[in-house]
Amino acid sequence: MPIQILMPALSPTMTEGKLARWLKAEGDKIKSGDVLAEIETDKATMEMEAADDGILGRILVQGGSEGVKVNTPIGLILAEGEDKSALEAVAAPVAAKAPAEPVPVPVPVPAVVSPAPAAPQPQQKAYTGPTKRQTVREALRDAMAEEMRCDPNVFLMGEEVGQYQGAYKVSQGLLDEFGPKRVIDTPITEMGFAGLGVGAAFGGLRPIVEFMTFNFSMQAIDQIVNSASKTLYMSGGQQTCPIVFRGPNGAASRVAAQHSQCYASWYAHCPGMKVVAPWSGMDAKGLLKSAIRDPNPVIFLENEMMYGQSFDVPEDADFTLPIGLARIERAGGDVTITAFSRMVGVALEAAEALAKEGIEAEVINLLSLRPLDSAAIIESVKKTNRLVTVEEGWPFAGIGAEIAALVMDQAFDWLDAPVNRVTGEDVPMPYAANLEKLALPDVPKIVAAAKAVCYRGQK
Amino acid sequence: MATAKSTSSKGASKSPSTDLLKLYRDMLLIRRFEEKAGQLYGMGLIGGFCHLYIGQEAVVVGLTAATRPGDSFITSYRDHGHMLAAGMDPKGVMAELTGRVGGYSKGKGGSMHMFSREKGFFGGHGIVAAQVPLGTGLAFGHKYREDQGVCLCFLGDGAVNQGQVYESFNMAALWKLPVIYVIENNRYGMGTSVERASASSTELHRRGDAYGIPGIAVDGMNVLEVEKAGRKWIAHAREGKGPVVLEMKTYRYRGHSMSDPAKYRTKEEVSKVRAEHDPIDTLAKLILDGKAASEDQLKEIDREVKEICTNASDFAQASPLPEAKELFTDILVGI
Structure with a gap:
C-alpha cells in the first residue's frame, strides 16, 4: 500500500498554503529526511522533509498550486518492493485521521475564581497541653x-x-x-x-x-x-x-x-x-x-x-496547625475584621478601641492565604453583616480585593455595608519615619474603617 | 514496550559489537521518532511548540551509555531524545506530544514537560537555563544521600548566557557536587548564532574556568567520542571530585521549533553537516567497515525502530484526550 504524503501544517495556526514546488520528481528515490517540496505559508517558505523511505510514485498536487488545505494528500510514496500497480489501488485518497474530538463533557469550572461555597469547616482546635x-x-x-x-x-x-x-x-x-x-x-x-x-x-x-x-x-x-x-x-x-x-x-x-x-x-x-x-x-x-x-x-x-x-x-512535639484553617482571635457580633501576620495584633488593638465605643469586632486571623478559609470568613460575615479587611500590602489586586470578591459571591445578601479595605498605601515604602507611618495600616485607620461600615461617626 | 529490546543494560555489555549496535539503534530510534513527530506536527496532531533533536542524537546516546542506574537526567525543552535515551516508553512520549491521556503527563505537560522518576528523568523544562539550578539540586541530593549518583544536566549554547548558570557553577564547585553540565552547542540559540551571542564563542567549555571546573570540548557528532568523554568525566564526578563542563559540538538539522523558516543559516551549511558529519551515518560506516555487523543486521534494526515509532504514533493518535475533570487534578498533592 503506497504511503500518502500529506500537505503539512507548518505552524499551529496554518490551515492551508501554497505548494510552491516539488524538489523530487516521480520515480525519484526518497530517503527519510530528504527535502521533498517547498511550502509557502503567509509567514514564510519552508521545506517539507520526507518521513519515509521509498520511491516518489506519483505527484497528486502539482507545484505552484495555491490554497492547498492541510492534510490533503499531495503525493504517494512506493515502499521498497512495491511496483507502480500499487498506485492504482489507492482509489480515493483518505486524509489523515483527524484528532479525536474533545469529549463533550461539561467542564466543571467553578462559577467564580473564589474557592467552593462555604461548607461548615472545623475551626482550629484549641490547644490545651503544656x-x-x-x-x-x-x-x-x-x-x-x-x-x-x-x-x-x-x-x-x-x-x-x-x-x-x-x-x-x-x-x-x-x-x-x-x-x-x-x-x-x-x-x-x-x-x-x-x-x-x-x-x-x-x-x-x-x-x-x-x-x-x-x-x-x-x-x-x-x-x-x-x-x-x-x-x-x-x-x-x-x-x-x-x-x-x-x-x-x-x-x-x-x-x-x-x-x-x-x-x-x-x-x-x-x-x-x-x-x-x-x-x-x-x-x-x-x-x-x-x-x-x-x-x-x-x-x-x-x-x-x-x-x-x-x-x-x-511544647508538645506533635503539635501542628493544619494549613487552610483560620482562627477567630476575638469574637464579636458587630463587624468582622480579617487580618494576617503582624496586622492581627494591630486589628486586636483596634477591636479593643472599638469596644470602648460600643462596637464589638470579630477578629479573624487568616493564618493561610492559599488555601483561604472562606468558610470562616463567610460564617462570620453572615453573623456581623459587615467586613473590614486589613493587610500591609498594596490595595490593587490584594488579599482584601480577593476577600471582597469572595464575600460578594457567597454572602452578598448578608452585607449591610460595602466591604472596606485597610491596606498599605499605593506607594513604594518611603524612608522618612512620618511618611512610613502614614503608608501602613494602624489602629486609627482600622477603627475608622470599622466605624464606617457600621455607619457610625466620622470618616 | 519498545525499550525491552535494548541489547544491553546501560553500558554493562562487554562486547564492543553489541555496544556499537545499541548505540546505533538508540540514535536511530531518536531520529525516526523525531521524524515521526515532525510528521504528526504537520498533520496538526501535535500543537504548540515542538523542538526536534535531529542531528544531535550522538550527544545524549553517547552520554547515557556512560551512565549507570541511579543517575539522574534533566534538560530543557529540546527533550524528546533525552527521554528515549533514558529508557522512557516512546508511546508515552508521543502521546504526550499529541496531548492525550496516555502521555507521560496525561496530556497536561506537552512536548516540553515530561518526567519519569522511575527512569531518573526530571524534565523537560520550558524556561531557558532554569534546569541548571534544578540539576544542581539533584546532584546535591545525590551527595546528601550518598547514593553515588551523578546528575547529567543538559543545557544549550543559548542557555550559557543566563546568570543562573553561573550561580549554579559556583555552588556546584564550592560543594563539589556530582554534576556534569553538558552544553549542547548546536551553534544556534533559536536564530542567533553562537558567535552573535557569546563572547569567546569557540570556547564555551571554558565557561566554568572561573570556578575551577574542568571544561572539555567534545566532537558531539561522534557517539564514540561522546561516550569516551562521558565515561572519563562521569567517573570523575562520581569519585567526589566535583562538577565538570562538557561542551558537545553538535548541530541541529531542523529549525529551532517547527515553525522556523531558518533564514539565519544557509541550506548548504545544513547539507554539508548532514553529508559529512551525520552521527548515525558515521557510526553505520564504522560498523560496516569493521564488520561489527552486516548491512542486513542494520536493516533489521531499521525495521525494528520504524515499527516502534509507527506503534508510538498509532498509540498517540488512538489514546483519548484527557477527561474534562483532569483540568482540576494534580494541582496540589492530596487535593
Missing part, C-alpha cells in the same frame, strides 16, 4: 529543629543560616545540633539556591529555603512559580516538590521601598502552592511544622517585627 513563654523567633527555630530530628531528609539552606546563626537569629543553634551537612550557608545567590532547593525536592529531599527577606525572593520567583509550583500539574501528578520557602515578609522599620514589601498577594495568586502567614508564636510553630511535613511547595511569610514578641507556645 506551653512555654517564648519569642516567635524561638518558636520558628524549635519547629525546624523538631522536624529535622524526625526526618533526616529535612535540611535548611540560605544566606547566613549557619555560622552567623541567621541574619535575624531564627536559626540560632541549628548548626551546632545538625552540622554543616544539614544547615547550609549559601552564597548570595537567590535564584541559584532556590532552584537548587527545588531540584533537591524533586529528588526526594525536603528543603527549607530561607530568604533573608522575601524581598530577595523576587530574584528567584521564576524557580518558585515556574519550577516549584507548576511541575506537579505539568507532570500529570508524578513529580512532587515538598519544599518550604520562608523568611520575613512585609515592612520592617525604616528600610525603605526595596526592603519593605508584602508578597502575600503575589504568591497567593498562583495555583500549585500554599501560602501561610503566622502571627503568634503558636501560629509560627504549628504552621511551620505543618509546612515542613506538607508534600507541596509552601510559602511561609514571617514578619521581622514579630520575631522578638513573646507568646505562650505549645
Whole structure:
C-alpha cells in the first residue's frame, strides 16, 4: 500500500498554503529526511522533509498550486518492493485521521475564581497541653529543629543560616545540633539556591529555603512559580516538590521601598502552592511544622517585627496547625475584621478601641492565604453583616480585593455595608519615619474603617 | 514496550559489537521518532511548540551509555531524545506530544514537560537555563544521600548566557557536587548564532574556568567520542571530585521549533553537516567497515525502530484526550 504524503501544517495556526514546488520528481528515490517540496505559508517558505523511505510514485498536487488545505494528500510514496500497480489501488485518497474530538463533557469550572461555597469547616482546635513563654523567633527555630530530628531528609539552606546563626537569629543553634551537612550557608545567590532547593525536592529531599527577606525572593520567583509550583500539574501528578520557602515578609522599620514589601498577594495568586502567614508564636510553630511535613511547595511569610514578641507556645512535639484553617482571635457580633501576620495584633488593638465605643469586632486571623478559609470568613460575615479587611500590602489586586470578591459571591445578601479595605498605601515604602507611618495600616485607620461600615461617626 | 529490546543494560555489555549496535539503534530510534513527530506536527496532531533533536542524537546516546542506574537526567525543552535515551516508553512520549491521556503527563505537560522518576528523568523544562539550578539540586541530593549518583544536566549554547548558570557553577564547585553540565552547542540559540551571542564563542567549555571546573570540548557528532568523554568525566564526578563542563559540538538539522523558516543559516551549511558529519551515518560506516555487523543486521534494526515509532504514533493518535475533570487534578498533592 503506497504511503500518502500529506500537505503539512507548518505552524499551529496554518490551515492551508501554497505548494510552491516539488524538489523530487516521480520515480525519484526518497530517503527519510530528504527535502521533498517547498511550502509557502503567509509567514514564510519552508521545506517539507520526507518521513519515509521509498520511491516518489506519483505527484497528486502539482507545484505552484495555491490554497492547498492541510492534510490533503499531495503525493504517494512506493515502499521498497512495491511496483507502480500499487498506485492504482489507492482509489480515493483518505486524509489523515483527524484528532479525536474533545469529549463533550461539561467542564466543571467553578462559577467564580473564589474557592467552593462555604461548607461548615472545623475551626482550629484549641490547644490545651503544656506551653512555654517564648519569642516567635524561638518558636520558628524549635519547629525546624523538631522536624529535622524526625526526618533526616529535612535540611535548611540560605544566606547566613549557619555560622552567623541567621541574619535575624531564627536559626540560632541549628548548626551546632545538625552540622554543616544539614544547615547550609549559601552564597548570595537567590535564584541559584532556590532552584537548587527545588531540584533537591524533586529528588526526594525536603528543603527549607530561607530568604533573608522575601524581598530577595523576587530574584528567584521564576524557580518558585515556574519550577516549584507548576511541575506537579505539568507532570500529570508524578513529580512532587515538598519544599518550604520562608523568611520575613512585609515592612520592617525604616528600610525603605526595596526592603519593605508584602508578597502575600503575589504568591497567593498562583495555583500549585500554599501560602501561610503566622502571627503568634503558636501560629509560627504549628504552621511551620505543618509546612515542613506538607508534600507541596509552601510559602511561609514571617514578619521581622514579630520575631522578638513573646507568646505562650505549645511544647508538645506533635503539635501542628493544619494549613487552610483560620482562627477567630476575638469574637464579636458587630463587624468582622480579617487580618494576617503582624496586622492581627494591630486589628486586636483596634477591636479593643472599638469596644470602648460600643462596637464589638470579630477578629479573624487568616493564618493561610492559599488555601483561604472562606468558610470562616463567610460564617462570620453572615453573623456581623459587615467586613473590614486589613493587610500591609498594596490595595490593587490584594488579599482584601480577593476577600471582597469572595464575600460578594457567597454572602452578598448578608452585607449591610460595602466591604472596606485597610491596606498599605499605593506607594513604594518611603524612608522618612512620618511618611512610613502614614503608608501602613494602624489602629486609627482600622477603627475608622470599622466605624464606617457600621455607619457610625466620622470618616 | 519498545525499550525491552535494548541489547544491553546501560553500558554493562562487554562486547564492543553489541555496544556499537545499541548505540546505533538508540540514535536511530531518536531520529525516526523525531521524524515521526515532525510528521504528526504537520498533520496538526501535535500543537504548540515542538523542538526536534535531529542531528544531535550522538550527544545524549553517547552520554547515557556512560551512565549507570541511579543517575539522574534533566534538560530543557529540546527533550524528546533525552527521554528515549533514558529508557522512557516512546508511546508515552508521543502521546504526550499529541496531548492525550496516555502521555507521560496525561496530556497536561506537552512536548516540553515530561518526567519519569522511575527512569531518573526530571524534565523537560520550558524556561531557558532554569534546569541548571534544578540539576544542581539533584546532584546535591545525590551527595546528601550518598547514593553515588551523578546528575547529567543538559543545557544549550543559548542557555550559557543566563546568570543562573553561573550561580549554579559556583555552588556546584564550592560543594563539589556530582554534576556534569553538558552544553549542547548546536551553534544556534533559536536564530542567533553562537558567535552573535557569546563572547569567546569557540570556547564555551571554558565557561566554568572561573570556578575551577574542568571544561572539555567534545566532537558531539561522534557517539564514540561522546561516550569516551562521558565515561572519563562521569567517573570523575562520581569519585567526589566535583562538577565538570562538557561542551558537545553538535548541530541541529531542523529549525529551532517547527515553525522556523531558518533564514539565519544557509541550506548548504545544513547539507554539508548532514553529508559529512551525520552521527548515525558515521557510526553505520564504522560498523560496516569493521564488520561489527552486516548491512542486513542494520536493516533489521531499521525495521525494528520504524515499527516502534509507527506503534508510538498509532498509540498517540488512538489514546483519548484527557477527561474534562483532569483540568482540576494534580494541582496540589492530596487535593
